[in-house]
Amino acid sequence: MTNYRKIANEFAGPGHEGLVEAIAVYHHGYESMHMHQDIGKRVCSYCWLRAGRAVGVMVSRGALAVGVLAEVLAERARQDEKFGPQNWPDGTSDHSFHLVMADQAREACQQAAREGAVTWFHILREEFWEGMSEVDPARLRAELLQIAAVSVAWVEALDRRTAPDISGSPSDLDVPELLIDPDCRDGKCGSCVGGPCEHGCHQGGAVAEQRKQVRHGRS
Known part of the structure; x- marks a missing residue:
């Protein structure tokens, strides 16, 4: 039998077993868009491999990515301390206005890409409106994660501009x-x-x- 936990730890590299396990357990327990039907109590192969690859990518990219994610966690802690748990309605909609805005943002991003003039504004605006036009919880969750990931990538890009000396x-x-x-x-x-x-x-x-x-x- 294939040991997916071992493979995941090999993806991540030595010394990160605890982090891989924590992410894998979280994915399997809370991920709402599984790529399979193996959703039981034991962490499945998909979640082990996804966790291992995620940690491996983070480690390979070095301190910059880790530092930004640490800042995100610190900001989340600050929000919880100030406001407590927040459980607002989603407020998203699949009505025509939201769908039109999503289509326009997508086309603007693609047009900018074709012209070689794409910016972070184009990319994040597209992701934002795609998320705001989703009402299905699973699909909305996936879009919000994309919005968060693009935001982190943008912050990393800003930081690289002030730290050009890359070792x-x-x-x-x-x-x-x-x-x-x-x-x-x-x-x-x-x-x-x-x-x-x-x-x-x-x-x-x-x-x-x-x-x-x-x-x-x-x-």
């Missing part, structure tokens, strides 16, 4: 991801799965070439 080998440098649309990354954009993307989810060859040059020490 480490060329292969460790943080080069922009080809994907600019989390929907593409998560497989929601059908044309991106198994074939070329047709919806402007990628920044294109320039970034691919930049990544290639950096990894070979030619930046």
